[in-house]
Amino acid sequence: MTLPVFMFYLLAAVILLFSVLTIASRRMLRSAVYLLFVLIGTSGLYFLLDYQFLAGVQITLYAGGIVVLIIFSILLTSHISHKFKRPAAWKLWMGLTVLVFGSGTALWVLLLHPFSKNPAVKDVPVDMHLIGNQLLGMGKNGYVLPFELISVLLLAAMVAAIIVAKKEKK
Amino acid sequence: MIQGLSIYHFLVVSTLMFFIGIAGFIIRQNLITILLSVELILNSVAINFLVFNRFLYPDQLQGHFFSLFIIGIAAAEASVAIALIINIYRRIHNINADNVNEMKF
Numbered sequence: 383m384t385l386p387v388f389m390f391y392l393l394a395a396v397i398l399l400f401s402v403l404t405i406a407s408r409r410m411l412r413s414a415v416y417l418l419f420v421l422i423g424t425s426g427l428y429f430l431l432d433y434q435f436l437a438g439v440q441i442t443l444y445a446g447g448i449v450v451l452i453i454f455s456i457l458l459t460s461h462i463s464h465k466f467k468r469p470a471a472w473k474l475w476m477g478l479t480v481l482v483f484g485s486g487t488a489l490w491v492l493l494l495h496p497f498s499k500n501p502a503v504k505d506v507p508v509d510m511h512l513i514g515n516q517l518l519g520m521g522k523n524g525y526v527l528p529f530e531l532i533s534v535l536l537l538a539a540m541v542a543a544i545i546v547a548k549k550e551k552k
Numbered sequence: 553m554i555q556g557l558s559i560y561h562f563l564v565v566s567t568l569m570f571f572i573g574i575a576g577f578i579i580r581q582n583l584i585t586i587l588l589s590v591e592l593i594l595n596s597v598a599i600n601f602l603v604f605n606r607f608l609y610p611d612q613l614q615g616h617f618f619s620l621f622i623i624g625i626a627a628a629e630a631s632v633a634i635a636l637i638i639n640i641y642r643r644i645h646n647i648n649a650d651n652v653n654e655m656k657f
Contacts, residue, residue: 387556394565401569401592405576410584417588420569424595427562431606436619443623448591448630455634456584459641469579477579485571489564497559497608505610516613517620525617532624539628547635549642 390430397423408466414452421445435513559607562599569596583637583647590633591626598622 400419407413421444428437468474506512516523573592580586598619605615641647 384556390557390561394561397565398568398572401572404588404592405572405579405585410582413585413588417591420592421595424599427565427599428602431562431602433602433606433616436602436616439620439623443627444591444595448627451630451634452584452587455637458638459584459647460582466582469581473579477575480578481571481575484574485568488567488571492563492567493560499608503609503611508613508616513613513616517617523612523614528617528621532621536624536628539632543631543635546632547638 386430389426393423393426393430396420397427408468410456410460410464410466411453411462414449414456417452418445418449421449433508435508435510559603562603562607566596566599566603569599581649583633583640583649583652586649587630587633587637591630594622594626594629 397420400416400423404413404416404420407416421440425437425440425445428434428440517525517529520526570593573589573596576589576592577586580589601615601618601622603615605613609615637647640652644651
């Protein structure tokens, strides 16, 4: 077993274990911390796939930004020591049924489907020059339009978040 | 290409993560833990895009950019959702999804 294969199994085990713990833990702060481990494991998978830039974005934005935001909101809305009641049995069974049958169906279809790569397609190394040129390019393989759209979306989300969370005037 | 790993290895992980997220979405009642499940779902989809890009079309960067945009949209969605949750908490002092059944002012 080579090192990448070993790392893949380790990361997969970490990701699956902590995703189950995220939805199963009855303390909310622990759920958020388990989600942090899932996201860091995912960025490990991105490193394994040779997308270093996206792995860095994943760590800074997801693990650094979103999880901290979620932890702040947990601290604002509930006690640290608060422990949830067990979920209702019918809800638990419904969730587990969806988990088993959904993943069973999806995996069945997926493992029977032959993914074939066009052999003429060559690997290109992903470096920062290529990413920058394509992200702001307007020709073929250019992504400047979605880039601008998402900047408008982020501005709108920022304004909306401030207005919604702001205290009303008496 | 990574020696010894096929596309199926990665897709099995992301599929299981996706359905764990959906199960959490159904089982949990607290709005913030529902948000955590949504983050799991978005994350698994981003893994899928990257894996298809790396294994099937490694000459382009489409999956890479779509994952980047998914991460950006997840950040926007989380910030707006948390603002809404804090506003709901101010009104009814509770963020249980069962108690948020009237959305009017």
